[in-house]
Amino acid sequence: MPRQYLFATSPADCLAMLAAHPGARLIAGGTDLVIDLKEGKRQIHTLVDITRIPGLKIIAEENGKIILGGAATHTQVSTSGLIREKLPALAAAAAAVGSPQIRNAGTLGGNVVNAQPAADTAVALVALGAVATILRREGERQVPVEELYEGVGLSKVDASREILTRFTVELWGEGEGSAFARLSPRRALSLPMLNVAVRVQVVEGRCTRARICIAPVAPQPFLCEEAARVLIGQEPTADVIARAAAAAKAAARPRDSLLRGSSAYRKDMTAVLVTRALTAAFSRATGRKIEMDVE
Amino acid sequence: MAYTVVGKSINRVDAVAKVTGQAKYTGDFIERDMLVGKILRSPYAHAIVKNIDVSKARALPGVEAVLTYADVPKIKFATAGHPYALDPKHRDKEDRTILTSKARFVGDAIAAVVATDELTAAEALKLIEVEYEVLEPLLTPEAAMREGAPLIHDDCERNILSSYGYEIGAIEEAFQEADYIFEDELETSIVQHCQLENHVSCAYVDSDGRIVIVTSTQIPHIVRRIVGQALGIPWGRVRVIKPCVGGGFGSKQDVCLEPLTALMTLAVGGRPVRLELSREECMIDTRTRHAIKYKIKTGVSKDGKLIGMHIAAISNTGAYASHGHSIAMAGGTKFRILYPMKALKYEPLTVYTNLPVAGAMRGYGSPQITFAVESHLENIARKLGIDPIEFRKKNLVNVGYVDPLNGNTVRSCGIRECIEKGKELIKWDEKKARYKNQAGTKRRGLGMACFSYASGTHPVGLEMAGARIVLNQDGSVQLQIGATEIGQGSDTVFAQMVAEVLGIPVDMVHVISTQDTDITPFDTGAYASRQTYITGMAVAKAALEVKEKILDFVWGMTDIPAHALDIKEQNIVYKHSGEVVMPLAEVALHTYYDTVFARPITSDTSNNARINAFVFGVTFAEVEVDLKTGKIEVLEIYNVHDSGKIINPQLAEGQVHGGVGMGIGYALAEQMLFDEKTGKPLNNNLLDYKMPTIMDIPDIGVAFVETFEPTSPFGCKALGEPPTIPVAPAIRNAVLDATGVAFNRLPMNPQRVFEKFKEAGLI
């Protein structure tokens, strides 16, 4: 159990505090970390709270990019007009997390660094191609979110000496759309059986870019390039979407779980959710409705 | 009858105290230097303790006592919250000791510690060293009944706890007479009450050397007896106090913690000890709802009359008997009044397994059998091509019907009106027509299910209730009841009854909500939906007696004969004209202070209600089913109840809301899961156990068909448990209507639904 709780006033201050106290770790909303502490999964002496650092909760558009602070909460993200308009997949993912209390406390940074494969906003950030900025005393690095994973529950961000300060999502411009789909046994307080986030761009009637992220079907959010490839250069018809969904289903490797659902079911659902998310994203990208009957 | 207070939605008498946090629950009972108890639980579903070493735990500073199975009385006792049966043949199965050397489920209590604080107690548990011999875990009734399976309790062959059933008429003859025979197999899952307040008890020894237990229970007087039995001490040496309770739903109609808490205080020289379960513990080591499998065979005539039904049931009762034997029987009894038929044979087997103990839970066996029978009848109607509502209507009971086995009589019955009302509320005919030819991936459908239930347990159980009323010096009254308020609102309806009889406002009735077995009149407790009906009789009797004494006293004061007087709006009035004779407060003062005639007025009444009243009702549900994912959404749901006269409509509606929510969870999501090899619980927490949240429950429509039940002084009947009973089959029947796929297993969660759709070739 921690003996000390410190509030950092800047990222540099945070790094200094971490360095000064061996066995220290940073804490944001604490909605994952406090549970780990209670269950004795981590031995931590000092907690360094980052939620009062000015600027760490920023949500803004700058030079064709969306900037999201590492400590932006799910409530902020899901209610932000900017995010709802420009990155609807992320807004929907944030709205799906836990319950109002959890969303008020839980943050994007925590969702990513906790490194669970089906963390909702992490899945959306991967699909959006978000890049994380990570500070340590030696300097700064920029890493795409999907490259931050080392295994289930293991992040390449070391929260005992590093801080994830922001996510940057480049806007693709004309003809882009994103969407999020989720299957869960109830509407609140429910980790997903399966979630899918997609981002596409359509230029002159053809899909030019696509990113499809599916979870939990692998040890980390699964960026399914096989499915994205099916779409590139194609007109976004129901038939093309169905083929992409089939490719996603073939590539997905969900586990059998009595709690979360069987592998077979979740494989089938991969196709359904990918279809639904792509249909919504393409509709947003093109302003046209796509008939879903081939689903 | 024209009532002034009964039938009104007055505020709960405890509303302000509860909303402002002033109400005191067991957890608020704090004594100086209170110690903390904790339980060491078996990690194995079936194992024998070969060796246990507690020396390290005992040596830990702050540990005040360590108890193991070796330290508990060698007395087997039963935990079910039933009145004591004078006839030994009718007693509950005595199959457990307070701590055990044989673990019968993962979580069984092997040892316990008492320490100065939580952390020390938790630390001490880790220091207890136990060596187990692991036995084969028997996780299903089939495995447990297998020839040669190890015995969970030595005296129950093939692990069958009981097989008591019945046959009305001659079933084989009925089948021969029938034009059609239909068969179905259906099953339900293990679910948990999930009441807000976890189980908690505190105990200490008072200055007279008696054990005082403050506990969150539905049955204080029964707890007193069972603690006495379990400890082998005179029952009078135990005093049980029940403060506010945060819900029970049956899990507290059982004696789970109190004997151990009592033993803990004895082990530390009578110092106060608190034993409080975490949610995770509560979900495995209190009680669950029985999973039951049914095989039903039914004979029907050409014109849609039910001729005979044969129901075989296998009920999974878990590691200890608790209410198991009695639930199989109660479920098989209360449903049968709804559709009287020539022959009915019921053959239940209640079987021990190495899973958590199943016990009483809202509906006490009826949600299970009603799911089975109402699903089965729906299947039959569809096969016969008869409208399912018409089919049910052809077979419904009428007023005057007498149950052939227990002699209970239907004296009021509004089931037909309930059905009509439900049809109208959900716009049955209009929507049925609209949903006739659906295509696409989302399909809608309508379903309904009926139920019957009883008000209390007569004639199987004793229906004793006590009430005590004192007329205070200001004309207000004090009301004490032995019946327990556990959140359902019973204190409020009793206050309304007293106010009605005595002609005073409800705020002049001071209800003593806490039960204390030293002080409170005897009542068996909150279960079987009995209190408003059964305890209401005692309350009315006491109030009438007080009224009679008041009017007699006025007769003495005024020479106006009592029979010419009445009490209205806190005044003594002439019965015929309403003219005021004098204020009640003046009479009250005289009863205390008249130097010659003073005689404070009280009543202390018990009522042995050797009677029962049947209740009826129906759920109508509209669902939308996503064929692609198997997800079912309840769009609209209506419960219509015949619970006789409704004493407090708003409280009644709240009761129905809670019951329907519980039913929706039962239908679609809730299920306790265990590792299929080891029996370890997988979801004994509220994140992984999918109880519906407020976001998952649609607006719930509630309506009442208010019949007047002649056996109740206010015409009321049971409402506590019933709202849960018909919900799951109504939803199941709506899914059948939407998709043509007949589900036979709960819960209908997306994966199961999807798999079944695949199997049925729908997708």
Ligand SMILES: Cc1cc2nc3c(=O)[nH]c(=O)nc-3n(C[C@H](O)[C@H](O)[C@H](O)COP(=O)(O)OP(=O)(O)OC[C@H]3O[C@@H](n4cnc5c(N)ncnc54)[C@H](O)[C@@H]3O)c2cc1C
């Ligand atoms: C009841 C409940 C329901 C939940 N439901 C969901 C759900 O539906 N979907 C879902 O995805 N998640 C859910 N969660 C998990 C959790 O709420 C989220 O993962 C949340 O985003 C974690 O953020 P946090 O700020 O609380 O992280 P914390 O608990 O504060 O931290 C988590 C980890 O990340 C590290 N960390 C945090 N911020 C940073 C940073 N800026 N830089 C470096 N390291 C950092 C911490 O050191 C820690 O190791 C639920 C949790 C609970 C308790």
